[in-house]
Amino acid sequence: MAPPGALVFESVSKTFVAGGLSVKALDGVDLETQPGKVTGLIGPDGAGKTTLMRLAAGLLVPDSGQIHALGIDVVAQPLQVQSSLGYMPQRFGLYEDLSVQENLDLYADLQGVATNERAARYAELMHMTGLAPFTRRLAGRLSGGMKQKLGLACTLVRPPALLLLDEPTVGVDPVSRRELWEIVYRQVRDEGMSVLLSTAYLDEAERCDEVILMHRGKRLGQGAPASFSEPMRGRSFRVSAAAMGKRTLQGRLSAVPGIVDAVIEGEQVRVVTAREGMPELPGELADDGQLEVTAAEPSFEDAFIATLKGDQETAAPAVTGIARQQSPAGGGDDAVIRVRDLERRFGDFYAVKGVSFSVQRGEIFGLLGANGAGKSTTFRMLCGLLPVSGGEVQVAGLDLRRAASRARGRLGYMAQRFSLYADLTVLQNLRFFASAYGLDRNRTRQRIDWALAGFELTDYANSASGDLPMGYKQRLAMAAALMHEPDILFLDEPTSGVDPLARREFWLRIDALAESGVTVLVTTHFMDEADYCDRLVIMAEGEVLAEGTPAEMKARFRSAQMPDPSMEDAFIGLIEAHESQRQAKSA
Amino acid sequence: MKPAARRVLGMIRKESLQILRDPSSIAIAFVMPVVLLLLFGYGVSLDARHVPLAVVVEQPDANTASLVAAFRHSDYFEPRAFNTIQLAQQAFDRREVSGIVWLRSDFSRRLLSSGDAPIGVIVNGVDANQARITEGYIQGVWQVWLTGFAAAQGVELQVPVALEPRIWFNPAVRSRDFLVPGLIAVIMTLIGAMLTAMVVAREWERGTMEALMVTPIRIGEMVIGKLVPYFLLGMGGMLLSVAMALWQFDVPLRGSFWALTAASALFMLVALGMGLLISVVAKNQFVAGQIAIIITFLPAFILSGFIFQISSMPEPIQLITHIIPARYYVAILQTLFLAGNIWPIILGNSAALFVMMLVFLGLARRKFQKRLDA
Secondary structure (H helix, E strand, C coil): CCCCCCEEEEEEEEEEEECCEEEEEEEEEEEEECCCCEEEEECCCCCCHHHHHHHHCCCCCCCEEEEEECCEECCCCHHHHHHHEEEECCCCCCCCCCEHHHHHHHHHHHCCCCHHHHHHHHHHHHHHHCCHHHCCCEHHHCCHHHHHHHHHHHHCCCCCCEEEEECCCCCCCHHHHHHHHHHHHHHHHHHCCEEEEEECCHHHHHHCCEEEEEECCEEEEEECHHHHHHHHCCCEEEEEECCCCHHHHHHHHHCCCCEEEEEEECCEEEEEECCCCCCCCCHHHHHHHCEEEEECCCCHHHHHHHHHHCCCCCCCCCCCCCCCCCCCCCCCCCEEEEEEEEEEEECCEEEEEEEEEEEECCCEEEEECCCCCCHHHHHHHHCCCCCCCEEEEEECCEECCCCHHHHHCCEEEECCCCCCCCCCEHHHHHHHHHHHCCCCHHHHHHHHHHHHHHCCCHHHCCCEHHHCCHHHHHHHHHHHHCCCCCCEEEEECCCCCCCHHHHHHHHHHHHHHHHCCCEEEEEECCHHHHHHCCEEEEEECCEEEEEECHHHHHHCCCCCCCCCCCHHHHHHHHHHHHHHHHHHHHC | CCHHHHHHHHHHHHHHHHHHHCHHHHHHHHHHHHHHHHHHHHHCCCCCCCEEEEEEECCCCHHHHHHHHHHHHCCCEEEEEECCHHHHHHHHHCCCCCEEEEECCCHHHHHHHHCCCCCEEEECCCCHHHHHHHHHHHHHHHHHHHHHHHHHHCCCCCCCCCCCCCCCCCCCCCHHHHHHHHHHHHHHHHHHHHHHHHHHHHHHHCCHHHHHHCCCCCHHHHHHHHHHHHHHHHHHHHHHHHHHHHHHCCCCCCCCHHHHHHHHHHHHHHHHHHHHHHHHHHCCHHHHHHHHHHHHHHHHHHCCCCCCCHHHCCHHHHHHHCCCHHHHHHHHHHHHHHHCCCHHHHHHHHHHHHHHHHHHHHHHHHHCCCCCCC
16 A cells, blocks of 8 residues: 555535635545645635645635545644644734744744754754844844745744645745745755645746646646646647737737637747647738747646636637727827836835836836835826825826826726725726716716626626626726726736736736727736736836846846746846845945 | 643743734733823812802892802802892803802891791703702702801701711712722723734734644643733733822722732633633624724723712613623722722622633633634
8 A cells, every 4th residue: 555645635625605605615625645745736716725725734624525634634633733734824924023033933832842952943944044144133024035934934943744835935026936945845855844835826836746736626637747738748839920019919819719828928929729739820810920830848837728728719808899999199209107216215214216217108018026126116106196205207298296186087097906895796886986087977888888898797797896706806907997098007916816817818908908009007026927018127125127128138138058038037137136236335 | 841831931922022012002001091090080070179159149248258258168169259140140151150059138137037048049950960969069068157157146056957977988079089990990901801802813814823723732822822911911000000099099998909909810811801702703903993892891981880870770781780890890999999808799799700701711712713714
């Protein structure tokens, strides 16, 4: 008989009931993870990943089924299990008003780490996480990545036999993400730890020894990452067009039957097909674009999308009808947003410092950076929601300091958190926003029809917006921000917490808007989304590190070792250059 | 050290550090008692003192002058002289005076002929309590003056029964002596129930609870670790309040200080139990705070007998007061401060508190589980 797995689920089901609505979070899940390996738990939002983690940690009791962790029955003996596993929830419970050292001490006390073992373990953890210089700092004053590393250190203070990590890398900058992965693998190597890790970043799946794919409470598959991507061989392609913009190309490829996925990747479009081989492209597309199609190495993401989309025939959701009827007149150098030496202080802390850039009409302009880089603060100043401490801001030709409300009438803003009224229906929300923007009765009716049709919300018109699935909430929020046909649309982390399928759909809508002349500003911490932008700035610690097109940014880091750097490579390169510059200055 | 003891100590250390770093919990424990005590000690008084009083003398003579002087010498009144009742009434309407004493033109004649004379008294009845007290004081001054007058005339007074009041426990009839001890119960409810309700709810809200739960700590250990620091904080607030009562407001403490401390510790545990129960159920700071105010603070204020006499409440409300822990503690406090060690009252009420402590802590312990769906 094979040795028992680190974590075994046998036909586990769990249903949550909220407000008369029951949601089946897990539906008869069977799984077994291998000891001493890193198992990735992958699935879109709402797949049941967090529920699975909590069940494994004994925080929830299943409706039916058996759970064994390290050979212990979790349901019968939760305390025994909790003494031998480590669990880092999505929002790790650091005490922000305690220092790094005090947080460690607390968890060492709770985990029963002997006093004489502590010094060595602390030193090791602080070295691994790079937190050694900050042991006296309050946890609340650490950067997002440092907090996450401290959370991991607290979980590892007594090396657990089984480590459960629930989306440990969400919103963390790429440098810290790399470090977190290194720490995890070191534990597996040195301590023989078994790890179950859930993630929303599909590229991280390839770092796992084994992957469990979840969707709607069910396990769709389990195996080594290559076992998912291998069957995709012959179905992944890269398409480039000499005579066509990459966004246009993406839009048109999405509509081709037999293509289940088309995403922008660098200057090309990556295509996943429903069956082996590239389907025949419509004649005019092939003629217009002077296309060049090459086979691509299949990735886990290709397999993921292909599996989730199932038997859908084309990639495109119906995004037609989003675009405005007429393009605003334009031409030449008409920057709609000009920012010079923008500054925002909170006390003696600079949230934004010396930020300058300009955005042309009809551009998709990105602000890329980790959590806490100053993206949202910059955004709020551009929308006139936050007074600027210094510098100049011109939006739509208006000085925000003098004509904030006039400028605001010409821009739409979609906040980072769902900012609609959760207890109003979709229709009521739209009606409210129409009246808030002062639309008359006729226009209100027109725009609501437009929003319901263009965002496919008709079926949900009378549902409370708080009950909508995440992707639909995001559509509604975007529709609300567009009720008054703004010239400029601000989107603050629109894709955070949205699953990969909804993200793809979202970007297609953004493309359609930009094509019709709307200027779009978007913040994101997903590095791969940078490729969707015409131009972008990369921000860290309130400063702009670089400005340019995605291709320019990546070209700066092209080298013999890295012939085809990704946006993430470029980002890490910029951060490292910034760090060494700062050290040189202080030395 | 045993792992369990280490875990409890770790929790206690963590909670204490959090209290020290959070100015709001220090404020609730130490600043708020001072503010409340100053407010109630100085600002709120159920006594009538320095009542502005119109005295209408229609025909001034030696007798009326002597009576007016008697009012003037009283601490309770600030008399103002008027010649006609009309003028006095105008002042009354303008709220410049809250009562009128009316000596008619035949006052001296009837006084000398019968040894007694009617005086007209008008008081403002808007505030019934104040009106009754003012009326009583006017009568008191009148009686004393009349007795003195009769003695001076060498006449026996026509009043058949002379009332000789003796007021026990609070001879000076200062409402402050009665309010300040009761206030201690309100303050301790705030510290115990409100602070605890908020801090446990805060752990749910900030997501720290989830990580805490997946450690070997047992619920009982977590409860102890949470209770000890807040217990000490609450007792500190109690000592501060008692010190202020004794030295700032000169409230006497006639009973034993140790009995007071023991009863307070018991009540503190009841309050902590309520706070813990609320936060286990609410899991959200705002809701926990609201519930704490509605089911602990307000009843402690209104239904504990701290301001409003329980025996004069309607029967059903009186029944309700039995489930308000502050009621028992207020009774103990008022007894210990004003009357002394009256053991039947102290022990009886303490027994009630003890039962409530077992109920609240027991319920909190049962409801508090290392589960997210419980």
